[in-house]
Amino acid sequence: AAAAGQPRPEPGCRRPAARARPRQGSLTRSYVPHSFAPMTSVTQRTEPAEHAIRAIRSWLRLERAFAAFNRELRATVGLTGAQLAMLRIVAEVGPTTLAGLRGRLRLHPATLGQLVDRLREKALVTLSVDPSDARRRVVELTDDGRRALREAPLAGPARLRSVDTDPARLATLADALDDAVELFGLQRWAPR
Numbered sequence: 468a469a470a471a472g473q474p475r476p477e478p479g480c481r482r483p484a485a486r487a488r489p490r491q492g493s494l495t496r497s498y499v500p501h502s503f504a505p506m507t508s509v510t511q512r513t514e515p516a517e518h519a520i521r522a523i524r525s526w527l528r529l530e531r532a533f534a535a536f537n538r539e540l541r542a543t544v545g546l547t548g549a550q551l552a553m554l555r556i557v558a559e560v561g562p563t564t565l566a567g568l569r570g571r572l573r574l575h576p577a578t579l580g581q582l583v584d585r586l587r588e589k590a591l592v593t594l595s596v597d598p599s600d601a602r603r604r605v606v607e608l609t610d611d612g613r614r615a616l617r618e619a620p621l622a623g624p625a626r627l628r629s630v631d632t633d634p635a636r637l638a639t640l641a642d643a644l645d646d647a648v649e650l651f652g653l654q655r656w657a658p659r
Contacts, residue, residue, distance in 0.1 A: 526647070536622055544619045545589065553582050554612055555625045557592060562607040564597060573658060591615055 537548050544551070556571060557563060569579050583606055586592040591612035597603035608616075621629055627637060648657045 522650075533623070536620075540619065544615055546591075546615060546619065548623055549582055550586055550591075551616075551619050552623070552625050553586060554591060554608065554616055554619075555628075557606055557608050558613065558616055559628070562605050564603045564605055566603065568606060575658075586612070 533548070540546055540548060540551060546554070553568070553572070556568065560567070560571070565576075565579060565583065568574075568583075569576060572579065574582070583592065583594060587594050589611070591609055593607050593609060595605050595607070597605045627640075648654060
């Protein structure tokens with residue numbers, strides 16, 4: 468029976484089940500598509516969408532900046548962002564083993580090998596046998612590699628290691644980037 472003051476449903480139509488309301492402060496309402504969320508007010512319905520659009524715009528801005536940076540880097544220095552990052556790390560730590568680089572960069576061995584091979588082909592690094600252990604290979608910067616570093620702009624993630632920045636701001640950035648992986652649903656493709 469219909470409650471007092473409420474219309475009866477038409478014959479053959481079922482009344483929708485009452486939905487559980489999310490607790491105050493719960494993330495549920497923010498991440499449930501508005502067609503499924505309880506209808507409370509236009510502001511509550513559109514606010515998460517506006518925040519999502521702002522986040523998407525910010526991500527696209529970052530993505531476009533990286534793409535433009537990488538195009539300019541290839542045109543001016545002949546390197547990719549990953550190759551430049553590798554050069555910067557080798558310059559920072561000095562001659563290092565492939566295993567040492569792999570530990571620092573957390574790259575798959577094949578990916579690391581390809582990066583080092585490309586840099587070696589461009590004569591920006593040398594790869595030699597470690598005199599103390601013939602099973603290990605040592606990567607070292609060449610003079611051309613140092614020159615490429617001087618000519619390349621200091622931008623992208625490598626810049627974080629070279630500029631004086633508030634540690635709290637860096638921690639916030641790291642948390643935000645980790646959140647991006649999760650919120651974009653990319654955990655399964657993200658290396659640990």
